Amino acid sequence: MKKILITHSYFLRFDPKQWATGKPYAPLGTLYAVSFLKKHGFLVSFLDTMFSKGPEAIIHSLDEEHPDILVIYDDGFNYLTKMCLQNMRDAAFKMIRYAKTRGCTVIVSSSDSTDRFEMYINAGADFILLGEAEQSLLELINELSNENPEYLKIGGLAFKQDDQIIKTNNRSVLKDLDSLPFPAWDVIDMKPYRDMWLKNTGYFSMNMGTTRGCPFKCNWCAKPIYGNRYNSRSPQNVVSELMMLKQKFRFDHIWFCDDIFGLKPGWVREFADLVEKSGLDFKFKMQGRVDLLLQENNIRDLERAGCENIWMGAESGSQRILDAMDKGTTVQQIYDATHLLKHCGIKPSFFIQFGYLNEEKEDIEKTISMINELLPYEIGISVSYPLPGTVFFEKVKSQLGDKTNWKDSDELALMFKNTYQPAFYKQLHRYVHKSYRKHLAYDNIRQLIARPFGINSFRIKRALSALYYLPAAFIDKLKLRKLEKPAIG
DSSP, X not given: OOEEEEEOOOOGGGSHHHHHHTOOOOOHHHHHHHHHHHHTTOEEEEOOOTTOSSTTHHHHHHHHHOOSEEEEEOOTTOHHHHTOOHHHHHHHHHXXXXXXXXXXXXXXXXXXXXXXXHHHHXXXXXXXXXXXXXXXXXXXXXXXXXSSOOGGGSSSEEEEETTEEEEOOOOOOOSOGGGXXXXXXXXXXXXXXXXXXXXXXXXXXXXXXOEEOOOOOOTTOOOTTTTTOOEEOOHHHHHHHHHHHHHHHOOSEEEEOOSSSSOSTTHHHHHHHHHHHHTXXXXXXXXXXXXXXXXXXXXXXXXHHTEEEEEEEEEOSOHHHHHHTTOOOOHHHHHHHHHHHHHTTOEEEEEEEEOOTTOOHHHHHHXXXXXXXXXXXXXXXXXXXXXXXXXXXXXXXXXXOSOOSOSSTTOOOOOSOOSBOHHHHHHHHHHHHHHHHHHHHHHHHHHHHHOGGGOOHHHHHHHHTHHHHHHHHHHHHHHHHHTOSBOOO
């Protein structure tokens, strides 16, 4: 039986912003691949590169274990890996070279390699798994053991044959997610994850996926792994894993890393009922669409289940931009969902995107006004980032040069021509954050005046932060105005 080493190409140290934030999550997709192969009787070892200093970390495992097959299987649940960052691609290429010089067959599965399989094959990989990959990986490893392997019959595969790169038929996504074994939580050392979380937050959070895919069609959103299909685990299956993880790792908090949590009618209600019956005591955060949160009794049920923070893809405070994105939501729904979440004691957080095609000053001002009026718990600001397979990418690909990916998640480079020059959007990011913090400080001052008996150190600290953010926001706004001139060329 062939010996298999599975790893991934996300190195936390190569993403300085995420390293400084210090909130790492285990490579969930990789652990699914390990458990799937183990279920089918394969000899599998695992190397977690999350905290490694660089791709050279794999050399020891290659020389110690002498695997026949190296599988670089990235975590398709993590939005950071879905961003296809250049630093991680470079690391993957180095690992491929280290493995090939030791005679390994190299298999790669990731969002980036699905989009750019030719690039990975030319870098030395033998096979690229396209899209959802557990079943393709199983079939490929079985075929590698045959005397006359027939790779063409395996769906979702790219490889080189007779100096030609071959791409087989697409593979249908798995519908029965309950048929999958739980991720191989037994092979990973969770101590460094726990230690970093406790150091930076005071609590320990783990990640879990309850669904795969997203049926909505925002035209900038890349979905190379699961596409537009949406399949869900049962609430019973999810709660069973939660109970196992609680007993094994004593987590305090869960990040449900689904693109959309609880889309199926009645799913959230049943999940909340089961959590209450199980006696589980934990908090969680999730991603949700503003229109879906306003349906049924979803927010009340999420509150019952332990939800404390919902990240919403608000994107823009301009309806014109939301419509251009094919977002399918309204600015009014953002306001309504935010107010309802706050009323129910759940913290609303916003994903915001600046720099979409033809965004004008008025659109930007509407977005800033929305943030400062609604005062979400957190904001995550990005600039429009074209990824292959999207309508947005097709619109701007003729403007893209050699640089088509950010090197890390904080680069925020605008890689196509837009209303303003790239430096404007970098400064806009700084200004919006400071303006938001300034308004948070003002809000805490108002609350201290209105309820002086509710004074605590947190509110005082927030209120006093106005002494910094008031002048800082003013200075950043002046800098922004100097850059407020049309892009050239």
